[in-house]
Amino acid sequence: MVDVTTSSASELIRAAGLRVTAPRQAVLEVLRTSSGHPDVEEITAAARTRIGRVSHQTVYDVLAAFERADLVRCIDPTGSAAARYEFQRHDNHHHLVCRSCREIVDVPCSGDDVPCMHPPESHGFAVELAEVVYWGQCARCRDAQEDPSRSATVSL
The missing domain is CATH 1.10.10.10 (Winged helix-like DNA-binding domain superfamily/Winged helix DNA-binding domain)
Known part of the structure; x- marks a missing residue:
């Protein structure tokens, strides 16, 4: 390999x-x-x-x-x-996405096994990967909301 x-x-x-x-x-x-x-x-x-x-x-x-x-x-x-x-x-990571500026950040999976999450019912599938997207607001966008003079720019 x-x-x-x-x-x-x-x-x-x-x-x-x-x-x-x-x-x-x-x-x-x-x-x-x-x-x-x-x-x-x-x-x-x-x-x-x-x-x-x-x-x-x-x-x-x-x-x-x-x-x-x-x-x-x-x-x-x-x-x-x-x-x-x-x-x-192939490092088993997920993503954080900011709802405001759409910044994407890698976040490690909480478990060491691949996949790190398993569905409660596999329906006969051999599960190989779990993709998770965490949504929220990054610190820069949160700060900009608190102080409008520090507005964040959208990069998408």
Whole structure:
């Protein structure tokens, strides 16, 4: 098995059974080095700084292939303007989403087992993953509500 933390982008792409291309390498590197959860616009802009021209459609196609190959994870919280993406580290984490600014923050699962939660009835399914989205308001937005002169900006 390929180590997702030490392998190069091309090694990860090859190990997923995909052909290595410049756009695929650029998109994977953007996601591997991102500290947040970028959308397609942000991924495209960052990929262009790495390789020059790349179309939005190519980035969409790369992300779809990466999702099928389990290299990236799509996060699409209800009410978001755009889906967000992250490199799939298989580290069993969930997400906090601010209702005001839509900031997304990783939060570790409360248990060590995968999945960390089990449904009361499996209906014959072999459960592999539990996705949890915690909704609330981040400290910056709460502070801005208390002091309107410190208004938060919406990034979505």
